Amino acid sequence: MTAYSHTLGGRTQRFRSLKDLMAKASPKRSGDTLAGIAAKDDEERVLAQMALAEVPLKTFLSEALIPYEQDEVTRLIIDGHDAAAFTPVAHLTVGDFRDWLLSDAADEATLAALAPGLTPEMAAAVSKIMRVQDLILVAQKCRVVTRFRNTIGLKGRLSTRLQPNHPTDDPSGIAAGIVDGLMYGSGDAVIGVNPATDSVAAVITLIHMLDAIITQYEIPAQSCVLTHVTTSIEAINRGAPVDLVFQSIAGTESANAGFGINLRILEEARDAARSLKRGAAGNNVMYFETGQGSALSANAHHDLDQQTCEARAYAVARKFEPLLVNTVVGFIGPEYLYDGGQIVRAGLEDHFCGKLLGVPMGCDICYTNHAEADQNDMDTLLTLLAVAGVTYIMGVPGSDDIMLNYQSTSFHDALYARRVLGLRPAPEFEAWLQNVGVFERGEALRLSETLPRPFQRALSSLA
Amino acid sequence: MDRPKNPTVANPWQALRQFTRARIALGRAGTSLPTGPHLEFQLAHARARDAVHHPLAIEPLRKALEQRGREVIALHSAAGDRLIYLQRPDQGRRLDLDSHRRLEERASRSRGGFDAAFVIADGLSAFAIEENAVPFLDAVLAKLDHGGWRIAPMVIVEQGRVAVGDEVGQVLDAETVAVLIGERPGLSSPDSMGIYLTYKPRVGATDAQRNCISNIRREGMSCELAAHKLDYLMSEARRRKLTGVKLKDESEAPSAIAAGKNFLIGS
Structure with a gap:
């Protein structure tokens, strides 16, 4: 194992390995401290960043941070690396790579062509020496477009997942959340329900219900019930109308084993969903969620820092050509991301790394009640991510998910971001919103004050 | 005007x-x-x-369980206080040394182990335990006693996380362990309890080896329905000798929910 060092003014700082260097170069966060791998002080952190800046990018191809023989995610990364795509940056160090990314040489086309030539470790390394504005500027230049029943990720668009969760999966409770979201222009990324149980029968019932709503109201959007991938496969086998298959994924084989999955199961799920041929606009059928700290929480991090583990999850994601991928950045709790500042930085890092690797990256901008964070922190991250061109965010009624017990972005929040930055929903969905009468006709996205007729009919029978 | x-x-x-x-x-x-x-x-x-910072009232809980004829052992995790608990999940997953020793001592008096152990942990909401643990245990223990299960003494763990149940179950030599734990408090639900079931609990078990029932509270899943589900999962775990992703909850859902009927469709 190669050792690394950096000398400055007579002080020489040594790092045991590339993995040690990556961990110590990571901007401070509680999870790396918990793992016992963080820099011992601020100076050591910056010296690590200086040493990391001198590491040639191609080192990451020869020095695996988690051994090739032990981990199928490492094998996926190494075996799937596109050497030809890597050529334009193959001669650069990590520090040079930052400069190149910021330069005019890196535009939408060159970055898209480069993505298959980058490994997650390269993306993670360069992010560690980038400031917030760098993470935003470069991510904004990346474009990743995916399709199922509509088109996600186009320039000038900000999509939303409508998340109408209910603690007992009550059908009318979920439907009420869906109406609230649709009437605020939410749902183009997916109408996605986290079920309260993993019961196959209950999941199939929800899948049918969402399909019936989308069909009856002719909504150009896709549905998803966010259950374990094996439950979705079982639902497909039993004839359920599955649009997207969901799974939480992580960046190491053993962390994925903790989720009860591996690459073969994900491939089986993708093939099963594709066989249904339900996407009118495209064939991106997978929906993945990730989050810094998931590998450490499963004790499956191999002493690798949590942000590099997270970037490796995007290598897993991109293999399966997903419609949607989002980090659930503040969900995991203060032991991994302690406060608003750490959550904001992590959200921007995740979005940057995902986009650089060619993943349709969204973000669940969120926090829990045991973290040192509040709505102001979420407004900050929302604004920064919207400027960075985040593919989609969540839409939860009033920011309060009454099933998962955490706070995410609301329908109002999405409209705030769209309004201050002139962003619009996916084109097919935008046309539906105008045709059905959620938005008034015209260029500016102005909400109507009356309930569209099809929904008036549905509500007319209610007291 | x-x-x-x-x-x-x-x-x-x-x-x-x-x-x-x-x-x-x-x-x-x-x-x-x-x-x-x-x-x-x-x-x-x-x-x-x-x-999040409300401490669990141990004595009323102990008294309520003892009144029902249950032996109670109150233990503490290795996380000394709330601030450590929030930042050191590893410590919340293990018993402190004194607790471990006391549990071993109790286990040594029950050779042959138990069919099931129940662990009651404050988790992130002691309110949830104070509100829901006893009514839920009344509902589920009635079913299990009827089924002839050998139930271990009730174990309460302060500053405990889900995985602390693995150590408790292992020391007690319990075939399955059910951990009742306060879930992270939501804005509208500071009192939500979750249950995690693990077959053959061992220190180091992963979440993929567990089944979960969540949102148990007055305005969420009722104690009766949760007891019905846990009874089903425990019986299946015993029969199939496993818990986790391979054990799906196939217990029947109530009929209104099973039909998926709502005001938006079918009219």
């Missing part, structure tokens, strides 16, 4: 509030949240923050 217009717009779907406690139909000022619901949210957040 026109009356000045109210700067907020009310949503004409207020009737849907009868179906959910989610924050729907809040209205809007422009496209933003009006002052009323904005400040209500701030108050709920302040209360939920306080709930």
